[in-house]
Amino acid sequence: MQTLREFTRKTKRGNILKIVREHYLRDDIGCGSDLCQQCFQNEVYQLTSQHEIQCSLFKFPHYIVLDTNVVLDQIDVLEEDVLHNVIVLTTVLNEVKHKSSSIYKRFNELVHDRTRNFYVFVNEHHKDTYADREPDETANDRNDRAIRVATKWYDDHLQASQSSKEFEHSGRAATRVILLTDDAGNRAKAEAEGILVASASEYVKSLDDFPLLVDKLSRNTFENEKKGLPQYPAHLSMKELLEGLRNKKLLQGAFQASRENYLEGSVNVEDYEKEILIQGRESLNRAVDGDLVAVELLPENEWSAPSEIVLEEKNVYADDVPSEERAADEKDMLKQVQTAAASAERTPTGRIVGIVRRKWRQYCGILQPSLVEDTNRHIFVPADRKIPRIRIETRQAAMLQNQRIIVTIDTWPRNSRYPHGHFVRSLGPLGNMATENEVILLEHDVPHCKFSEEVLSFLPKLPWIITEEDYAKRVDLRDLYICSVDPPGCTDIDDALHCRELPNGNLEVGVHIADVSHFIRPGNALDKEASARGTTVYLVGKRIDMVPELLSSNLCSLVGGVERFAFSCVWEVDQEANILAKRFHKSVIKSKKAMTYEEAQVIIDDPMQQNEIAKSLRHLNRLAKILKKRRMDNGALVLASPEIRFQVDSETHEPLEVEAKQMRETNSMVEEFMLLANITVADHIASEFSECAVLRRHPRPPPTKFDPLVKAARYQGYQVDIESGLELSHSLDKCVKEDNPYFNTMIRILTTRCMMQAVYFISGSLQKEEFFHYGLAAPIYTHFTSPIRRYSDIMVHRLLAASIGADSTYAELLDRKANEEICHNLNYRHKMAQYAGRASVALNTHLFFRGKEEDEEGYVLFVRKNALQVLIPKYGLEGTLYLKSDKDGKSGLERTKSEVVFTFNEEDYTQRCGNVVFHSFDPVTVRLSLDSSNVQHEKLVFRLVKPYIKGFSVELNTEDAADAAPPSKKTKKDKKKK
């Protein structure tokens, strides 16, 4: 049977077309139930009588038909392994696909899970359940009707099957079909047609065996909330938005919340040089970080400037009413923000009038302890400070109190201060390393699930042996004295070096990189997975591999004394490190020794050692120094960032000791040769593949980015020249203070922050001049030396192999567009991996300070309006020292009472209190402790020790500090007042 579906569509050119599709109806679509004897069933029954659920609403066995709105809103409920025997109509599946691709993906996984007994019934092609659109019926109405028709048909169909004599004799209750819908209209019509129907929440509440499932219901309405007054301006309708965007009255862009001030954010609009500033709760108008929003620009006289204030939201309670006190408080803050703006440079300011697309995801965080006992309503505090608190309803608050949980946002109505969401799942107890790492990985979108069977199937079979054929194809370098130098405990060794004297007096230097591309063939599942992961992520005490461990720590890793495949880059250099010749080839190597930096350093320094390895290392070290000097003279920057290492307890995974990373000569030796190899390879592939070479560039930052650095240096009486890398490098060298040895490092840290991100790109997409790597002062650069932990290097390996004929090419290798997409992903993964690494360090610092209190030397990095940004070199730690004590002050009134008043001087960025003045770079002593007063949200607290300011600083004597009680700043001060 055949019917037709007609619809009209407008083309891009503005033409209106009538489109007609043929639609075939069949009579051989099975119902999928094991009760049925009539249908033609060609697969395993999905709907079985095994899973009977106890439900107080329908006290007989039943199958469930879901309406589209139930799937869209209650996907978290469905994902729980509770509901079985669910009939999924294609109408619903299509509607879900159309409305939300992410939910569709999740739902699809459920459908494919055989244990869940979800049966897809192709009702759109079944001759009895196809619903042709009626005149005067909207598309939605038609779909609703199709769902009802199918439900009705199922019910009748099953009843017919169960009406046989045998069935009646069996004494079992007849199975019925029920419809779950949250659409009131659909429900009323279904009831009128005699269909068993319930709303999702009614049904879930009636499941006696699963009382906790209720928590996962999406909250579209909170009871006794409806009467609340609107707290936000209404959003414009989609139609108004589109019209406004089209005639350029509104601007569209991605909203970015400020990490430091919850009442501020900005919107990045295309074609706009500056970001558009959004200030104040009403202007932010319920936008959540990442949302695509429509902004209306304010008239120029209302423009403002980003505040310098660090503002954190104070305690909030689940059933808060907009108290007048809070409103006044907020106004106060806003006024501060705005007056601050008066003098400073104004930037375009706007307000958000509508949301084009929400980018809500799932958020990790914790529950805020509720003041009221036995309440179901709670406030969820996300780990990411850019995300507002979320109101959720749960009955298991007591259990979740000390857990990291995941929550998703459902709606944000006008009358609610916070968005409404629901509980998704718990990650584990607070403070547990595994839980915390999971949080970090989730928050940074790091793929960290186990490698799938399919991926693992592409691994080489063990025992892996090198065949004669392999030897024939590769250059045999097993006799050379090759060794590797890495940090201690490194198991994924991807580079090794050698250096030997040639008969003609020159030196031969070789860099040997693990030949990962030999094992990962393009296009297979293993390759795709590695490409999606992009990079290995290092957390403190944990590594999330890009490729399965067999490769990363075994077959690819160039461990000592074992034969391994390598990709070698060999140069002939003279004694002055001038390159005379270079060649690339695949090889078999046998590393003589895998050393740590320290071991290598000892060998170099020990004149007694005269073996081949020692000689080779000394040559390398000498050449590296020449290379480095040459690079510096070219204008490469020496940047600094405070890096630290944790000694981690092997069992509890808790940090035992913190130390700043040490730099030895050997570090720089390895680094120099890696740079040389990367640059040599970059040059080679760029000349071989002018359109599709994978390169890495570091754009030169725009001069405005240097402003904070230049200003900060000027207050100290130094001139930083930013004209070129070379001049910058020279002027940084001159920034030395006799009395402050750390000053130069701090200046370099500041410089690092002015830099742009280095990115991967495809050579064909940019002009040759733009290939420049600013930080390294190299005209061209790529990543070649770490293929075990970076996918970009694998791509480079493949290009290089193809260019020297060591490997075959394939279509995608030269596909510029596909490669560009991969680069895009790599850049994103790379950035996220960095952030995740930093977050992990921050987390471990917190753990380290648990139960400790230490006075440490630090330096003021920035002077802010209400705070000092302090850097502790010993831990490479940066924190905020709040000057105006509004951290746990209850209201603005109380705050003014505190007698210590700091005045901020905008001219030279100083804070003054009495005769104590704080400049940038001033040394201070601060006391570090962990504020555990809120078990859920521990914070590292900085308190001033030196210079001493009465009524503000803490006493130097350690007895006071030993006071074990929750050392919140407020209590201390109160004590002193008494």
Next chain:
Amino acid sequence: MAYVALSDAEKTFILHGVEEDFRCDGRSRRDYRPMELETGLVSNASGSARLRLANTDILVGVKTEIEVPDPLTPEFGKLEFFVDCSANATPEFEGRGGSDLAQELVLSLQNAYESPLAFDYRTLCLIPGQQCWKLYIDILILECGGNLHDAVSLAAKAALFNTKLPRVTATLLDAGITDLIISDNPYDCTRIGIDTVPLLVTVCKIGDFCLVDPSAEEEVCSTVSMVVSVSMRNGEAFLSGTHLTGGGAMHRDTMRNCLQLGLSIGEHLDTLLAKMLRQEQERVGPKRPKTVGFLK
């Protein structure tokens, strides 16, 4: 023109029959052969009709597009005819064989539809001076059994009656530019008024007599025919165009007779067609009809 080979005796026989007002198939000179009409059978088109007049078989499809009106007539929509003489009809149409005939039919239709009194082009206008509908009336001749002009015009009128234009609303953008929004309900559409849409009546002169609806054989016997296009307005038949076909000439009196005959036949034909179309529409309702013809 499809050629039918006739002997002199056969021609004389036809001539005598016409003189007697008793034609070969038993009709009088004012009679039409039986017709079969089906509308809405081509689902891909906005409107369609198939007409079978004895052995003459015509399929008409109406397609729509949005265009900019001519600057001289900013309030008018557009109409374009296209006739395809299928080689199925007769082997002579193979290649470019049918193009002359097609051209003639297009011209006579254009001529008949030219006057805004005959066809109200204003109904096809969406935004004066900016956007209007353009209707492509594609006529496919599947079989030639004589009297193509009449059959084609009847089928075209029926297809226009069947045409559904999606309902369009306009929103005003900046600088007076408008944007069209179409209704997402496929049943929400507008129809075209066909009251005044002209019909062609071929009056054929055989011997000294005039007759209508000549069969293919009769056409061979005729020296000259007059195609009269008749447009009905307020219950009165108006002439919207004429032209002569065939090699012969016509006396003034004969011409007057022809016109009068054409007008009265046209009036009759139009009322019958309107009645049938109305009945058909009531029978089918707004939904898509079940096709019964060869396109089933």
